[in-house]
Amino acid sequence: MGNPGVVVAALLAALSVCLLSVPAAAQLRRDYYANTCPNVENIVRGVVQTKFRQTFVTVPATLRLFFHDCFVEGCDASVMVASSGSNTAEKDHPDNLSLAGDGFDTVIKAKAAVDAVPQCRNKVSCADILALATRDVVALSGGPSYAVELGRLDGLRSTASSVNGKLPQPTFNLNQLTSMFAANGLSRTDMIALSAAHTLGFSHCNKFAKRIYSFSSSNPVDPTLNRTYATQLQAMCPRNVDPRIAIDMDPVTPRTFDNVYFKNLQQGLGLFTSDQVLHTDARSRPTVNAWAKNTAAFERAFVTAMTKLGRVGVKTGSQGNIRTLCDVLG
Numbered sequence: 001m002g003n004p005g006v007v008v009a010a011l012l013a014a015l016s017v018c019l020l021s022v023p024a025a026a027q028l029r030r031d032y033y034a035n036t037c038p039n040v041e042n043i044v045r046g047v048v049q050t051k052f053r054q055t056f057v058t059v060p061a062t063l064r065l066f067f068h069d070c071f072v073e074g075c076d077a078s079v080m081v082a083s084s085g086s087n088t089a090e091k092d093h094p095d096n097l098s099l100a101g102d103g104f105d106t107v108i109k110a111k112a113a114v115d116a117v118p119q120c121r122n123k124v125s126c127a128d129i130l131a132l133a134t135r136d137v138v139a140l141s142g143g144p145s146y147a148v149e150l151g152r153l154d155g156l157r158s159t160a161s162s163v164n165g166k167l168p169q170p171t172f173n174l175n176q177l178t179s180m181f182a183a184n185g186l187s188r189t190d191m192i193a194l195s196a197a198h199t200l201g202f203s204h205c206n207k208f209a210k211r212i213y214s215f216s217s218s219n220p221v222d223p224t225l226n227r228t229y230a231t232q233l234q235a236m237c238p239r240n241v242d243p244r245i246a247i248d249m250d251p252v253t254p255r256t257f258d259n260v261y262f263k264n265l266q267q268g269l270g271l272f273t274s275d276q277v278l279h280t281d282a283r284s285r286p287t288v289n290a291w292a293k294n295t296a297a298f299e300r301a302f303v304t305a306m307t308k309l310g311r312v313g314v315k316t317g318s319q320g321n322i323r324t325l326c327d328v329l330g
């Protein structure tokens, strides 16, 4: 302690370790574009509102696009990139599970609107536009609104192979779901809250066909599925159904972002194993029951989880750039 130089050196070393180990997400800020594009939130919201009036699919398509973006290579708009030449991009991996084109279209149009403002041109990342548009679609469909942290750069690569094993499957049990979300810094509570995104949108029949036709040798129908609902699903999704047929994931309020998702689970109306297991498994059931009767508590948990989702694998500095076109690298 007698040598101030040593103390200062030690402090500097400790400080640099701290700085180096600060996760990139710490650099996200709500007012990131305050000087470069102060009106960015209004510009994006305007485009999203117009698109929403044209087609409701904008809502689930954008919300799911954000989730897939963040879980594969971080929230860096890598999911937006189109395949070119010999590179097959993320969006063309089979697990893109038919990401609806209206999500891509929303971000591309919002980016064009932002870049049409001279001050904003080439200043705002596609990754941030996707995060803002996602907040806007959730609010437009009746969900909570929230402040979005900004400052993500766009990723420099996008490959189909990077998707392997990164996205949850509809057949997952609670342990599989929990560990995949944990790998992205999300708790089981966050996972349950985010799963409520299935209060909106569509699923193709093949994603749950096994639950209604060939669950097990003794039970063709998954016993955790509501019997009446199983019969309705069989009618909407007969064997050998046209693979393009998609059905509402929330059979009760399919166009409203609400906690009916959790009420549905209490009645065996969870479409996927990964949905229904949240109520079947005693470890997650108390949370499902709590949010089924308390909208405010669910919305708080959803906002917390979305904010954490938006911090996954954020690119800063030389790890990324601001794309000119969201579907083209560079």
Ligand code: HEM
Binding pocket: 059, 060, 061, 063, 064, 067, 097, 098, 099, 100, 168, 169, 170, 171, 172, 177, 194, 195, 197, 198, 200, 201, 202, 203, 204, 205, 207, 246, 272, 274
């Ligand atoms: C918990 C694990 C999850 C699994 C296993 C899962 C799986 C799926 C599957 C299989 C579909 C149907 C795709 C199709 O047939 O076209 C789907 C749709 C959807 N998912 Fe998830 N998902 C999960 C979590 C999430 C999360 C966290 C979000 C967003 C925060 C999300 C948002 C959506 C939306 C909005 C749709 C509807 C898409 C549309 O209508 O275009 N999902 N999901």
Ligand SMILES: *[C@@H]1O[C@H](CO)[C@@H](O)[C@H](O)[C@H]1NC(C)=O
Binding pocket: 226, 227, 228, 229, 266, 267, 268
């Ligand atoms: C099955 O769903 C219907 C609504 O579709 C509900 O009235 C009924 O209580 C549910 N059955 C069970 C066992 O939860």
Ligand SMILES: CC(=O)N[C@H]1CO[C@H](CO)[C@@H](O)[C@@H]1O
Binding pocket: 091, 092, 093, 094, 095, 096, 097, 098, 099, 100, 101
């Ligand atoms: C929207 C989109 O790009 N969907 C693609 C998902 O992946 C399949 C192939 O696995 C493509 O055919 C789709 O065009």
